[in-house]
Amino acid sequence: MRTRSGRGAMRARAVVATDGEATRYAAQNTVGGRRLVLGKDGRLTAYARTGEGVLRWTELRPGGPDWSGPDFFPVAGLTHLTVVQGADTYVHFLGRREVPRPEGPPAVDVVHAVQYQTGRPVTEWRSLGNPHQDREKAARFGVPVAAVSGSGRVHVFARNAGRGVMLRSEGPTGKWEPWTDLKGSGVQDGLAALAHASGRIELLAGGEGDAMWWRQGDADGDFRQEQNIPLRVAPGTVAALATGPDRTTYYWADPDHGGFVAHRPGGWVVPLGGAPAGEPLTALRATLDGYDCTVLAHRDLDRQVMLAACATENEQGGLWWSPTGERSLGAPALALDGYGRVVLAVLDADGALRIARQTDAPGLSLAPSVRV
Numbered sequence: 001m002r003t004r005s006g007r008g009a010m011r012a013r014a015v016v017a018t019d020g021e022a023t024r025y026a027a028q029n030t031v032g033g034r035r036l037v038l039g040k041d042g043r044l045t046a047y048a049r050t051g052e053g054v055l056r057w058t059e060l061r062p063g064g065p066d067w068s069g070p071d072f073f074p075v076a077g078l079t080h081l082t083v084v085q086g087a088d089t090y091v092h093f094l095g096r097r098e099v100p101r102p103e104g105p106p107a108v109d110v111v112h113a114v115q116y117q118t119g120r121p122v123t124e125w126r127s128l129g130n131p132h133q134d135r136e137k138a139a140r141f142g143v144p145v146a147a148v149s150g151s152g153r154v155h156v157f158a159r160n161a162g163r164g165v166m167l168r169s170e171g172p173t174g175k176w177e178p179w180t181d182l183k184g185s186g187v188q189d190g191l192a193a194l195a196h197a198s199g200r201i202e203l204l205a206g207g208e209g210d211a212m213w214w215r216q217g218d219a220d221g222d223f224r225q226e227q228n229i230p231l232r233v234a235p236g237t238v239a240a241l242a243t244g245p246d247r248t249t250y251y252w253a254d255p256d257h258g259g260f261v262a263h264r265p266g267g268w269v270v271p272l273g274g275a276p277a278g279e280p281l282t283a284l285r286a287t288l289d290g291y292d293c294t295v296l297a298h299r300d301l302d303r304q305v306m307l308a309a310c311a312t313e314n315e316q317g318g319l320w321w322s323p324t325g326e327r328s329l330g331a332p333a334l335a336l337d338g339y340g341r342v343v344l345a346v347l348d349a350d351g352a353l354r355i356a357r358q359t360d361a362p363g364l365s366l367a368p369s370v371r372v
Contacts, residue, residue, distance in 0.1 A: 025055065025070055025072060027049065027050060027070075027329065027351040027353070028049060028050050028051055028329070029048065029049045030048055030347060031048060032083070032145065033084050033146070034084060034091075036333035037091055037335065038089075038335055038337065039089055040089040040117070040118070042062030043059040043061065044058075044335060044337055044343060045059070045091070045118055046353055048351075052074055053072055053073050053074040053075045054075060054081065055072060056069055056071045056072075057071075058118060063337050064337065064355070073122050075095065075111070076097075077097040078097055079096050079098050080143045081096075082143070084147060085148070086148030086195070087197075088148075092112065092113075092154055093113045093122070093125075094110060094144045094146045094156055095111045095112075096108065096141070096142075096158075097127075098139075107135075107139075109129055109130045110129065111127055111128065128156060128168055131179035131181075137160075137161035137162075141159075141160060142158045142189045143159070144157065145157050145158070146193060147201045148195055149200075149201060149219055150198070150199025150219050151219065151220055153171070153172070154169070154170045155167060155201055156168045157182075158191070159205075163184070163187045164184040164187060165181075165182040165183070165184045165214070167181075167223065168180070182203075184205060185208075186208035186209070187205045188207065188208075190237060191203060191205045192238040192239055192240040192250065197242070198246055199219030200217075200219050200221075201215075203215075204248075206235060206252065207233075210228035211228065211231050211233050212225065212228055226265070229263070231263065232255050233253075234252060234253035237252045237279060237280050237281075239251045239282065241283040243313050244312075249262055249294075249315075251263075251272070251283060252280075254271070257271075259276070260274045260281055260296075262315045264313070270315040272308075274306060274308075275301050276298060276300075277298070280331065281296050281298035282334045283296050283334075284296075284334040284336070285312060286340075288364055291311060293310065293311055293364075294309065294310055294311075294312045294313075296308045296309070296310075297332045297334050298332070299330070299332060302327075303327045304323055304324075304326070305324045305327065305332045306321040306323055307324050307344070307366075308321045309363075326346045326354065328346035328348070329347040329348070341358040342364060343357050344366060348371065352372065354371050355370055356370075
């Protein structure tokens with residue numbers, strides 16, 4: 001597949017904020033999970049973080065090119081934020097929050113909010129608590145990730161202080177169930193959770209020597225831990241993509257040899273190359289020239305955004321990373337717009353959103369990016 005962008009390399013520019021508003025509306029980091037989502041009405045929404053809360057940009061009509069925003073949603077104390085979308089298109093926000101105390105470690109909990117429709121307000125942020133009662137252990141609680149089952153129930157996972165995995169799920173009535181210990185050993189932050197079209201959810205966690213894998217036998221059923229995968233994972237680099245019925249391809253950075261790899265449990269590890277910047281790549285399924293393809297994007301060590309594409313589940317056939325000419329403050333985002341075109345979103349050096357959209361040319365060709 002041809003992958004290219006019409007925009008040349010961007011010059012990094014220093015930004016001096018003249019007032020609090022300039023700081024508030026300039027993104028300082030990306031969010032985890034779905035940074036670019038497609039709503040039921042066919043409009044895209046992009047999310048990023050500042051030191052004081054969440055930023056949101058919204059397409060004015062399906063397919064663009066005009067956007068509104070950024071809208072600002074204050075939430076104090078967030079150290080991390082993950083965005084996940086269910087089959088109902090509701091967008092869920094899961095954050096790790098630290099609140100300083102006069103003495104001792106900060107109070108740490110997980111907070112949750114929902115956006116039910118494109119462009120609509122975000123609900124009140126509600127605490128999901130922390131499974132640790134001991135203050136020292138609670139302060140070491142990890143970064144949450146989440147997946148939404150076919151019935152719309154949210155399942156939240158995080159590393160605990162003992163480096164196992166904890167789960168908290170919404171019950172059938174919407175009431176949150178207690179935290180559950182899924183066990184595990186030596187778990188690193190950077191878990192990857194995914195919900196299949198069947199409604200079943202699975203989770204992969206990197207460990208000190210092995211990767212650990214949990215799956216549901218039935219939608220909204222119990223999670224069982226499968227046999228460990230004897231592969232090492234660079235911390236914080238795991239990504240997951242559904243590439244077949246109840247089948248997931250996992251991607252991560254190889255800590256021993258560098259570069260990304262692709263792996264489907266029970267299969268071989270396929271080297272993908274690239275120069276990882278210590279964060280997950282972004283993966284998207286798209287139809288290119290009539291073929292089911294996987295599009296991959298990541299940021300290299302120089303913050304340059306690289307793009308590649310291959311036939312889905314045929315990484316061994318080879319893929320080639322192409323520079324897009326974009327540089328980003330954090331990991332890039334990929335999504336399909338309301339017309340099925342691939343869209344690449346990045347944050348520029350000023351903390352503004354830039355959008356590059358697929359053209360009508362064969363393969364995967366992106367038009368020059370536009371600052372929103």
